[in-house]
Amino acid sequence: MxxxxxxxxxxxxxxxxxxxxxxxxxxxxxxxxxxxxxxxxxxxxxxxxxxxxxxxxxVSGRGRVYVSLVMCHSYGPAWEKDVPYNVSIIELEEGVKMWSNVIGCPPDEVKIGDAVVLVYEDVTEEISLPKFRPAGHQTP
Amino acid sequence: MNPKGACTIVGVGETAVGKLPEMTTLGVQLEAIGRAVKDAGLGPKDIDGLLAIQPSNDPQRSYALTVAQAAGIHPSYATDLAIGGATPVAMVAHAVMAIVTGLCSTVVCVLGHKQATGRLEPRHGRLRDGNEDFEEPFGLLGAPAVHACVAARHMHEFGTKSEQFAAVAVAMRRHASLNANATMRKPITIQDVLESRWVVKPFHLLDCCLVSDGAGAVVVTSADRAHDFPKPPVYIWGFGEGHIAGPLQSSSLTTLGGKQASEMAYRMAGVRPKDMDFAQIYDCFTAIVMVTLEDYGFCAKGEGGPWVENGRIEIGGDLPVNTHGGLLSQGHIEGMLHITEAVKQLRGHSVEPERQVNDAKLGIVSGHGASLSAHATLILGREKP
Structure with missing residues (x-):
């Protein structure tokens, strides 16, 4: 790595x-x-x-997509391999919203209202980023 | 007191817009100030107020004083304002407040930056937004993404179509094609917008404004002196501001601060949306024009999509919007040229005849910025209210 x-x-x-x-x-x-x-x-x-x-x-780790964007422009070398990638606003069950990424599915498939669950991406020794994946059909 | 009609704009100055590698960031401010003061028939000794903004490509402390000193102005009132793209409109309001309270008599408001070529200057910097730690690690980068959230929610809540956002870009381009001081002058179609590359879905490239060098300035003074100047005075009828929580904290992304700001300005001016002959709407992105027109009461919330179609916001339509071509096609001077254009429209005989709004008496100007948070509104009139 x-x-x-x-x-x-x-x-x-x-x-x-x-x-x-x-x-x-x-x-x-x-x-x-x-x-x-x-x-x-x-x-x-x-x-x-x-x-x-x-x-x-x-937190419970459950939330819903409030906004879903697909970033198609790379803002620097670090992002070149990622575009197009998803950026979303996630509304957590606790009532707050946060910027994050919905991962584990094509970025275009993430829609407003989708149920998502929290996952972690260990990006360095010090930092793990809170990200989300689709909750599939397990939502109540 | 109600400051309605207490002050007038008596001078405007604009530089060229686009790429100005031959000028410094300070140089563009000074050129705009020189032109505005001359347009008012004044000299540096006649100015005793100065409002500036730290250029985002070259932030430095007490910028208004740096500019004042370089321009030979010795102000009794001077400061930097900093509410993003709402700043120029707020500057005019602050100038009125300083004049009516007796702090000074004649204020220059200036905004200039070199977003296109400023990085070529030996000293340059970057103004931080402040929420990077919660945005950049997730790849939320650049102004288009935050504004694309407004478009995405508008599409979700009201069924707005990309073609309707595109209609805004087409109108701005048509107006820029009539403006000799515009960067993008070749007319475009709805199809051109839809076929331009994606920047961040749901925005195509042509939904996004330009990146420009340039500056604009206006001279504001008391209405008592309105007839001491060579050009017809333009009266400040009303203003207002409305600043909402950020994109994560706001309860809505389809109603922004423009609702509160415009309600305040209409109340001060004693006028309604249907009284407006034109509107200069901050157009960093197409969707922001639509949402602002709704927030300003020109159409109901959610109806902006169909409302902007079929030429309604073009010159000759019901409400000409951004008769200079706006940030989308003229150039991005953070909305200062929305104000100078409004003044020229109200003076008459000051723009190319093809883009003069017939018998323009009242116009509204919006400023918007700070990642959706900031909004300021200004209502200007040809006659004394």
Whole structure:
């Protein structure tokens, strides 16, 4: 495996627990300890109630595609072999949305509303990225 | 107080647009300022306010002061604004606020950048967006992708077709073909748009704006002095802003900040969408024009697709949009030239006759940016309200 050339999260003080949880293949999201609202990306203040106390809750890993795009233009050498690739906004069961990729199927086949499940891609020793694959026909 | 009609735009300046490797980033700003101040019949000593924006290809601190010093302006009010493509429209509103509160009397608003050839300059930089850590690792790169989300949701929620987005690109190109200072002047068809390469589905290349060098500037002053200038004054009737949560946090991607911003501007101006003779709509991508026209009340939410078809937004149609060709075909100066064009349309006899809107009395201008988050609206009129 060659050197990983794509951009990586920089892991700052606010979001380190997120990336560490992904590294452990058990993604946890920040939840306000006062009003209970999940938020993403991680931040030090609850945008709903302005409380600063937070807890980190493991997610169910279930979500749905809110937007699906197919990136056809390569923005640099690191992406040349990937185009066309999928970029999606995933709405998690916990109510937050995140940018990710739906993998394991042709990018054109990912549609808004599709059920997806969380998987991890171990891209470096330090970083595992949360990605999604189609949930198939197992949705309730 | 209601600042309706308190101020006027009395000077506009534009550089050439396209590739300007022979000019520096600071140089394009200065050329636009020089032209705008001259257009107003003024000199540097007459200007006491300056609003600028850090050029995204050459960000540096207190840019407004760098520009002011280079232009021989000694302002009592000067700052950089930074709300992406909504900045030029917001600049005009901020100029009004500074003038009516007595901070200064005559403000130059300037926006220039060298997105096309700026990397050739020995010193250049890149302005960060701030959410890279949650975007770039997944290959979410470039402005087209974030805006393609709006198109994808519009198609999903309302059944909008690629052909309808394409109608926007066709109209902008037709207008650019009538503008001597436009980059892309060869008319195109719906089929040309649909056959252009995919950038990010659902956007084809011709759904996406140009990447340009250039600058524009306007001179704003009190309406009390409106007749002291060589060109007909254009009155600022209303303005508003609306900034929504980002693409992940917003509850909708098909209603953006334009709804709130335009409602505020209509209320201030005491006018309605049907009063507008033309619209200058920020057109970084075709779908944004459609959503903004809906948010501005020209048609109902979701009806933008059929509404923009069949020439309605072309010169001669019900609502000419972007009579200069816009970011899609004239050049991408972050919407500053949407304002200068609106002023010229309202002055009359200032653009090629083929693209003059007949008897233009009122026009609306939109600014949009910051990854879908920022929006500003401006309503301009030929007469004093």
């Amino acid at each position: 060659g050197e990983y050339l794509k951009p990586l999260p920089s892991k700052n003080l606010d979001d380190k627990p997120l990336w560490d949880s992904c590294k452990n293949h058990s993604m946890a999201l920040q939840r306000c300890a006062s009003c209970g609202q999940f938020r993403y990306p991680p931040r030090s203040l609850c945008p709903n109630c302005h409380a600063t106390e937070t807890e980190w809750r493991p």
